[in-house]
Structures are given as structure tokens and as C-alpha cells.
Amino acid sequence: MLTDDFGREVTGVRVSLTDRCNFDCVYCHNEGLGDTRGPMDPRENEMSADDVVRFLEVAAEFGVDAVKFTGGEPMLRxxxxxxxxxxxxxxxxxxxxxxxxxxxRAEALLEAGLERVNVSQDALDREAFAAVTQSGAYDRVLEGVDAALEAGLDPVKLNMVVFEKTAGYVPGMVEHVAENDGLQLQLIEYMPELTGKPEWAIDIQRVHDWLAERADEIQHREMHDRKRYWIGGPKGEGGMVEIVDPVENPTFCANCHRVRVTHEGYLKGCLNRNDDLKSMGEMTKPEIREAFREVVANRVPYYGEYMVRNGDGEWEINDEYVDTYADVDA
Known part of the structure; x- marks a missing residue:
């Protein structure tokens, strides 16, 4: 297993299969690349199935034991x-x-080997959902969740990005997962450094405090420095709500064990950075191995190393690190 200079073993990969999407969510950062989405038709720059599998075979050689397929919308593949x-x-x-x-398609995905699914659902309100996703697919998403549950892909984790336009719908979503077996909720802190619109951000601690007052049990996941709140019953009985709050969180970054792959076949050591993109060339196994080793070796915690606090306590880019990285790259 490969370990970076900060002692973090790389145990998982996120592989973007496409940047195409049938939604146009206002908060989308496209795996940190920005809004690069193009036409809906298949694109020549997307990794082929053979490329993806070849990369995963190399990652498995290094002990990576988990892959999450993302997009864009990966089911367009x-x-x-x-x-x-x-x-x-x-x-x-x-x-x-x-x-x-x-x-x-849910049953076929399960039969192929899919074990877990996260479904983006930002509100249990048709108008709010349409405003955030800029789509009219509210009912279709609900059908998709039901299809996943019926196929046996449970628990289904609902992803909800929490920001100004969705915060008011958090209580309804929490109640929804507490009352429906097979559902879990992942509340994701809005990341203005990737999407812009800092005025949309809210204080995620308020959500933590609100959940803590209502939770029957609170679980702390040390690996990711996340909290899970069990609502409507203790662990295993109530609905599980987890908060992902990476913004300005050095502890979160210090516990990151994941490398990302763009749809074009570039390795990416950190969601927030694009100055460390590394091509895997023609996607031969030797090229993939070399690129994978290099990206892992160059990983740093985003907050606490790449970004450091200045004398006023504000986060700013660590010029010393950037200059060192540029010298290595030259």
C-alpha cells in the first residue's frame, strides 16, 4: 500500500467516468475541475472501459480496496x-x-457487483429541487431511490449539499430518513472555494448543534473526522445522518486516504487542487504505476499544508510549498 509523506495510506479512489450530466446543479464543481460539462453525447476524451479497468487493476496492486464511480453523471456511461x-x-x-x-438499471448494477449507491437529493420539495438542480426530474429521482432499494442496494445514502438555498429543507430530509428504513442522509458542507458564491455558505456548526439536540446517539468516525447522528432511535434503529464538513478543516484533510481520477485519465491528489494533475499517458500499466506513485508522493493535506493560516488567522496559499512543488515539476 502506498503512503504519502504525511503517513496517509491511499486506500480508496474516486473515478470520474464522464463530465456529462443531465442536471445543471448550481453548486456543481465537477470533482474540483470546475464547470467543464459539455454536450450530452459520448466524448472521445473519456477513458474507455479498458482504460478504467486497467487503472483499477494497478490500484489493486497497491492495496486500494475501494472505488467510487462518479461524474458528471456516471450512469450516462x-x-x-x-x-x-x-x-x-x-x-x-x-x-x-x-x-x-x-x-x-438498478438490478443490473447490483448483479454486476455494485455494493453501495449515493443519490443526490437536495430537498423534498419539487420547486426547490428544480431551482437547485435546474431540472424537472424530481419524481424520477424518487423513483430511482425506490428502484435502488427494491434491487437490494440498501442502505441508500442521500447526498444533500447544505447552503443558503437548501438549509431550510434539512429538517424535512432528516425526518424523511428517520421514518424510512433503508435510507441514510449525508449532509455535505458547501465549498465556495470550488464553486464561488461565498455568500451562499452557512455555518455548518449550526447544523451539528441542531442535530446534536435531537439525536438519540452520536457516533464519531475518527478516520474521516465525521460525526454521525442517529435520529428516531439508537444506532441500528433510527435514521443515520452524517455531516461532511471539509471546509477549513485540517483534521479532515489529515485523514484523507483517497486519490481521484478525472474522466480524461488524469490522477488528482486532492479535490481542491488542480495544480497536481498527472496524466497516465497512454494508460499502459507501467505508466499508470509511475503516475500513481508520483501523485501519492506529492500529496499534502490541503488545509494545514497547502493552505496555511496567516498572522490574521485567515487561510492563504502556502507560497513556500507551491514554489517547492513548481521546482520539482520543472
Missing amino acids: QDLEEIIARTPDSMEVSLTTNGTFLPG
């Missing part, structure tokens, strides 16, 4: 089931999707 079926058996396979294509 008609070969998704093939890719999952060909993923090394040693890897846990999960998927992040907007859910609109799960009806009719």
Missing part, C-alpha cells in the same frame, strides 16, 4: 455495468448518481 463487473474482486464498489437512470 452505457458501459457502466461492464466496468463494474470487470472491477477487481478485492475492491468495494460504490456509485454516486443523481438517480434518474436507476429505474430499469
Whole structure:
């Protein structure tokens, strides 16, 4: 297993299969690359199924035991089931999707080897959902969640980005997962450094405090420095709500064990950075191995190393690190 200079073993990878999407969410950062989405038709720059599988086989050589397929919307890939079926058996396979294509495909995904699914659902309100996603697919997403549950892909984790436009719908979503078996909720802190619009950000601690007052049990996950709140019953009985709060959180970054892969076949050591993108060339196994080792070696915690606090307590880019990295790259 590869370990970076900060002692973090790389145990998981997130692989973007496309930057195409049938939604146009106002908070989208496209795996940190910015809004690069193009036409809906398949694109020549997307990694082929063979490329993806070849990368995963190399990652498995290094002890990576989990892969999450993302996008864009990964279910726009008609070969998704093939890719999952060909993923090394040693890897846990999960998927992040907007859910609109799960009806009719959920069972095939399960049979191919998919183990877990996250579905983006930012509100239990049709108008609010349409405003955030800029789509009219509210009912289709609900059908997709039901299809995943019926296929046996439970628990289904609902992803909700918490910011000015969705914060008022958090109580309803929490109640929803507490009352429906097989659902969990992941509240994701809005990241203005990737999406702009800092005025949309809210104090995520307020959400923590609100949940803490209502939780029957609170669990702390040390690996990711996350808290899980069990609402409507203790662990295993109530609904599970987890908060992902990476913004200005050095502890979160210090516990990151994941490398990302863009749809074009570039390795990415950190969600927030694009100055460390590393091409895997023609995607031969020797090239992939070399690139993977290099990206892991160059990983740093975003907050606490790449970003440091100045004399006023504000976060700013660590010029010393950037200059050192530029010298290595030159």
C-alpha cells in the first residue's frame, strides 16, 4: 500500500467516468475541475472501459480496496455495468448518481457487483429541487431511490449539499430518513472555494448543534473526522445522518486516504487542487504505476499544508510549498 509523506495510506479512489450530466446543479464543481460539462453525447476524451479497468487493476496492486464511480453523471456511461463487473474482486464498489437512470438499471448494477449507491437529493420539495438542480426530474429521482432499494442496494445514502438555498429543507430530509428504513442522509458542507458564491455558505456548526439536540446517539468516525447522528432511535434503529464538513478543516484533510481520477485519465491528489494533475499517458500499466506513485508522493493535506493560516488567522496559499512543488515539476 502506498503512503504519502504525511503517513496517509491511499486506500480508496474516486473515478470520474464522464463530465456529462443531465442536471445543471448550481453548486456543481465537477470533482474540483470546475464547470467543464459539455454536450450530452459520448466524448472521445473519456477513458474507455479498458482504460478504467486497467487503472483499477494497478490500484489493486497497491492495496486500494475501494472505488467510487462518479461524474458528471456516471450512469450516462452505457458501459457502466461492464466496468463494474470487470472491477477487481478485492475492491468495494460504490456509485454516486443523481438517480434518474436507476429505474430499469438498478438490478443490473447490483448483479454486476455494485455494493453501495449515493443519490443526490437536495430537498423534498419539487420547486426547490428544480431551482437547485435546474431540472424537472424530481419524481424520477424518487423513483430511482425506490428502484435502488427494491434491487437490494440498501442502505441508500442521500447526498444533500447544505447552503443558503437548501438549509431550510434539512429538517424535512432528516425526518424523511428517520421514518424510512433503508435510507441514510449525508449532509455535505458547501465549498465556495470550488464553486464561488461565498455568500451562499452557512455555518455548518449550526447544523451539528441542531442535530446534536435531537439525536438519540452520536457516533464519531475518527478516520474521516465525521460525526454521525442517529435520529428516531439508537444506532441500528433510527435514521443515520452524517455531516461532511471539509471546509477549513485540517483534521479532515489529515485523514484523507483517497486519490481521484478525472474522466480524461488524469490522477488528482486532492479535490481542491488542480495544480497536481498527472496524466497516465497512454494508460499502459507501467505508466499508470509511475503516475500513481508520483501523485501519492506529492500529496499534502490541503488545509494545514497547502493552505496555511496567516498572522490574521485567515487561510492563504502556502507560497513556500507551491514554489517547492513548481521546482520539482520543472
